[in-house]
Amino acid sequence: MVKEVIEKSRRPCIITHSDTDGVCAAALVLKEFVDKKFKVLVASPNSMAQKRFYRLVPRADLYLVLDLPLDQVWEVARNFLKGKIIVMDHHKPQRNLNKEGVTHINPLFRGSKYYPASKLVHDVLDSTHHWIAAIGIVGDMGVREWKDFLKGFDMKSLEEADKLIGSAMIYKGEKGALKAIRLVSEASSIEDLLNNKTLRSWKEKVDRYLKFLVEEFERKAEKIDDIAFYEIRPKYRIGSALASVLSLKYPHLTIVIINKKDGVANINFRRQDGRHDMEKLARYSTQGMGTGGGHERAAGGSIRLSGLEEFKRRVVQYLRGGRRAGCKSEFP
Ligand SMILES: [Mn+2]
Known part of the structure; x- marks a missing residue:
């Protein structure tokens, strides 16, 4: 049903979390609907709680809110998101937005095990791009719960991909996260993504700085x-x-x-x-x-x-x- 709603939409907008799981969740949607033009925005649970965030949100007939707890900011968001809303999230729900006319999908309503949003989007859309969900699972630390799904993947590559995506956000902020979403959705495989020169150079800079801060942590x-x-x-x-x-x-x-x-x-x-x-x-x-x-x-x-x-x-x-x-x- 979600698939048909997205298919029918003429001006869809994705609002996703700016971390690896959110990037992968959005990339899975773009991969599944290659011929559709989506507006894409990244956010955090914090930024979504503030009115000024919604100035950036374009008019749309469908909002896909991924890896973000819209239920926690509903009293603000309801005033700005005019159109159909589908939420696919895995943060602990504080209220059920299905009562508010939203399609609110969260595995925790059924008391499910830990379920990263990218894996959720993968399952809801019946995606065949398993590698993207696998990166999202690693990014959101769901390896233990999803070891069967991850069988056959090279863990080192998944971890490296997670760090490449993370570096985009760290080094370039929201623009970097948006770029990462495009790059993941355009990559043909995990190897293809790992070879991306832009992401690699951002990660090198971030790694150097992380190393410095870890050393400082030990002292300070x-x-x-x-x-x-x-x-x-x-x-x-x-x-x-x-x-x-x-x-x-x-x-x-x-x-x-x-x-x-x-x-x-x-x-x-x-x-x-x-x-x-x-x-x-x-x-x-x-x-x-x-x-x-x-x-x-x-x-x-x-x-x-x-x-x-x-x-x-x-x-x-x-x-x-x-x-x-x-x-x-x-x-x-
Ligand atoms: Mn997540």
């Missing part, structure tokens, strides 16, 4: 219990990539990257060993000061810079409380 991060706070003022949008690299290197630490810019702190939370839920931590620690949300192993948020000390206090308090509740031996 503030450690409390198994939490590492790391404040940065980076030259590229590197917070999320840096948090992921650090959390893979230190799976038993809760990594909290604080990116200060223009009176705002953008925050990335990571924990790879599953001991703490980053989505809950993000929501708790930013309450009343900004926004926070995401997934169990990776989450993000944004607060006013003036709330930074209170934010850190809440992070420590929340994680200590969680640990006590889970450890009976402390209370014989």
Whole structure:
């Protein structure tokens, strides 16, 4: 049914998340409907919460919202998105937009396992471009849940493709993400994508900078219990990539990257060993000061810079409380 609705649309617009999963989700749509002209926009859960984002949104008869929790920003978005809306998302739903006339597809309504948006779009469209979904799954850290689907793929190539796509966003911002969507949708195979010169040169620059920041983390991060706070003022949008690299290197630490810019702190939370839920931590620690949300192993948020000390206090308090509740031996 989704396929027919897209087929019939005359002015379709894709709004997708600016990470690898979102890029792959959008690229799968473009691949499936090669003859159709789509307007494409990238966004983040944060940017979509703000009215000024919608100034960029073109008129369309169909909005495909991919890898973005439209339900969380519905009170704002409903005023601007005039036309049919299809949401394909995998963030924890806070409300069901099917009651609002939206086609709202989210595997978590059925309590599904972790289900990256690119895999969801792949399945809904019955796509044969499995390699694009595979890159999205790796990008969104869904490897464990989808090992059968990933069988036969070279993991090294998938990881490299994820990093190439990520570098586009980090180095060139939203324009870079849009370019990555086009390049993925035009590539004939993963090898073809890996050979792209533009993406390769962007990744080299980003890698060099990441290496520098990882070294600095080891010297400058503030450690409390198994939490590492790391404040940065980076030259590229590197917070999320840096948090992921650090959390893979230190799976038993809760990594909290604080990116200060223009009176705002953008925050990335990571924990790879599953001991703490980053989505809950993000929501708790930013309450009343900004926004926070995401997934169990990776989450993000944004607060006013003036709330930074209170934010850190809440992070420590929340994680200590969680640990006590889970450890009976402390209370014989
Ligand atoms: Mn995603």
